Amino acid sequence: MNCNDVVELTPLYICGDLDARRAAEFDAHLKACPACMLELEQHARLDARLREVVLSEGVNASRVDRRVRELIAAGVQADLPPRARKTPRRWLVAAMGIAAVLLLLLVGYAAFMGAHVGQVYADAAADHQHEVIEQRPRKWFVDTAQIQALAQGQGIEGVVPAALAPENYHLQSAKLCSLDRRVFLHLVYSDGAKEFSLYLRPRDAVPLPGRVLETANGRVLRVGNAGEQHIASFETDRLTAMVVTNESADTALRLARSLSATL
Amino acid sequence: MPAPYAERIATTVTARQDEFERIAMPHSRSLLRVARRLASDRATAEDLVQETLLRGWASFDRFERGTNARAWLFRILFNTFYALGRHMRSGPVFVALDASDGGTDQRSGGSFSALDAAEVSSALDALSAGHRTVLLLAVVEGFTCREMAEILSIPVGTVMSRLSRGRQELRDRLQPQSPKACEALSAASCARGKPNELQ
Numbered sequence: 356m357n358c359n360d361v362v363e364l365t366p367l368y369i370c371g372d373l374d375a376r377r378a379a380e381f382d383a384h385l386k387a388c389p390a391c392m393l394e395l396e397q398h399a400r401l402d403a404r405l406r407e408v409v410l411s412e413g414v415n416a417s418r419v420d421r422r423v424r425e426l427i428a429a430g431v432q433a434d435l436p437p438r439a440r441k442t443p444r445r446w447l448v449a450a451m452g453i454a455a456v457l458l459l460l461l462v463g464y465a466a467f468m469g470a471h472v473g474q475v476y477a478d479a480a481a482d483h484q485h486e487v488i489e490q491r492p493r494k495w496f497v498d499t500a501q502i503q504a505l506a507q508g509q510g511i512e513g514v515v516p517a518a519l520a521p522e523n524y525h526l527q528s529a530k531l532c533s534l535d536r537r538v539f540l541h542l543v544y545s546d547g548a549k550e551f552s553l554y555l556r557p558r559d560a561v562p563l564p565g566r567v568l569e570t571a572n573g574r575v576l577r578v579g580n581a582g583e584q585h586i587a588s589f590e591t592d593r594l595t596a597m598v599v600t601n602e603s604a605d606t607a608l609r610l611a612r613s614l615s616a617t618l
Numbered sequence: 619m620p621a622p623y624a625e626r627i628a629t630t631v632t633a634r635q636d637e638f639e640r641i642a643m644p645h646s647r648s649l650l651r652v653a654r655r656l657a658s659d660r661a662t663a664e665d666l667v668q669e670t671l672l673r674g675w676a677s678f679d680r681f682e683r684g685t686n687a688r689a690w691l692f693r694i695l696f697n698t699f700y701a702l703g704r705h706m707r708s709g710p711v712f713v714a715l716d717a718s719d720g721g722t723d724q725r726s727g728g729s730f731s732a733l734d735a736a737e738v739s740s741a742l743d744a745l746s747a748g749h750r751t752v753l754l755l756a757v758v759e760g761f762t763c764r765e766m767a768e769i770l771s772i773p774v775g776t777v778m779s780r781l782s783r784g785r786q787e788l789r790d791r792l793q794p795q796s797p798k799a800c801e802a803l804s805a806a807s808c809a810r811g812k813p814n815e816l817q
Contacts, residue, residue, distance in 0.1 A: 362782070363778070363782075365782065366756075366763055366778040366781035366782055367778060368759075368775070369756070369781075370756060370762040370763045371762060372762050372763045372764055382699070397789070398785055401785065401788065401789060401792070402757045402785075404738060405738060405742065405753065405757050405758070405788070406757050406758050408735045408738040408739055408742075409651065409739070409742070409754070409757075409758045410758065411735065412651075412739070414647050414650050414651045414654070416646040416647045416649075416650045416667070418664060419646055419650060419664045419668050420643060420646050421676075422668055423643070423668055423671045423672060424639075424643075426668075426672060427638070427675055427768055428635075429633060463725070494664075494665055495667075501702065504701060504702045505702065507701060508669075508698060508701035531669065531672060531757075532711055533672065533675075533676075537676070538672060538673070538676045565701050612717070
């Protein structure tokens with residue numbers, strides 16, 4: 356092994372990637388070549404200093420950790436069946452009893468109306484309520500190019516989020532969210548006064564819930580509602596799309612019809 | 619008698635979450651340390667790491683238990699970084715190099731321990747993205763050349779080349795090459811190459 360070989364193999368040697376035979380030859384050369392030994396020692400000293408400096412820089416990942424856990428929990432806990440939830444404390448039982456009665460009335464109404472609330476709809480409704488209506492602090496992308504890249508990163512090809520905006524609407528912001536344990540691209544469109552949410556993800560084997568209402572532009576439109584939110588959804592060959600709005604069921608349907616022609 | 623179906627489902631769901639917490643979440647700090655040197659600002663770096671961990675969560679069922687989770691996450695980090703485009707990338711930080719005055723260089727003995735931390739940090743940021751990335755992954759995060767090739771989806775030879783040139787460039791910025799030192803080394807070790815782009 357000569358000096359040129361040592362120069363070429365130094366990165367592998369330092370990383371510990373050299374096999375035993377070549378590592379032994381490398382060591383033998385270092386013992387015989389003061390220049391190469393000096394070079395390697397300088398590498399080692401610089402590496403040590405670089406490592407020391409970078410590791411001494413404060414890195415606090417707690418905010419990221421918290422956000423990730425919240426997003427995961429929002430998707431995971433929602434999947435827990437009611438019987439599997441932990442027993443609430445006594446002081447909550449009375450309040451939960453009243454809430455249960457109200458919930459039963461709501462669910463009964465929904466059942467009477469023929470609407471079926473799947474978990475993904477419930478998650479989408481809660482997400483729209485918290486993040487768009489209540490505007491809880493979240494990190495949104497607002498640059499259209501970044502949003503486009505976000506979509507592509509999720510495997511949503513051939514879609515320009517900004518161009519999907521129905522008449523009188525514009526793309527306001529976007530982020531990723533977890534609904535029913537799956538990551539969706541959450542797009543928010545505004546007409547200047549009101550917003551609606553469009554959730555997109557690549558189509559998978561999980562079918563959309565909800566009552567089939569009609570077929571528009573070759574797409575089957577389904578509807579549902581959860582709380583104050585109205586949901587209309589459809590699938591293309593490649594995508595799953597859900598529209599969520601708190602305006603009215605007719606608005607959700609109208610927006611879904613418009614989007615089913617565009618997507 | 620097996621547990622009721624609902625309880626089994628709940629157990630599976632929380633077990634997966636616990637497993638992800640145990641396997642993946644401890645690496646968030648390392649991910650953020652590197653992301654801060656890639657992205658344009660701290661908020662963008664946090665977004666990048668958040669996105670990385672969520673993608674890891676989404677694909678956690680495909681992660682082979684017992685394999686290198688840190689390398690898996692870093693691969694997702696760089697795939698995410700590339701996917702989210704140039705808007706996330708930092709521009710080069712200009713660092714004025716000290717002009718050589720031909721006088722005695724107190725650091726010519728090769729000791730870098732006395733270098734100011736800010737000087738080292740600035741010199742690192744002044745490197746090309748490709749050189750900076752491999753130095754961070756190798757020197758700070760301790761990945762091997764083969765692991766870095768997997769993480770960055772580039773050949774091992776390219777990793778080696780970037781490491782060599784990156785170290786040389788960093789040394790040049792922190793300690794100008796003296797003619798005497800160059801004479802002592804082989805011609806190949808004094809060779810300079812053009813900085814490589816990240817991709």
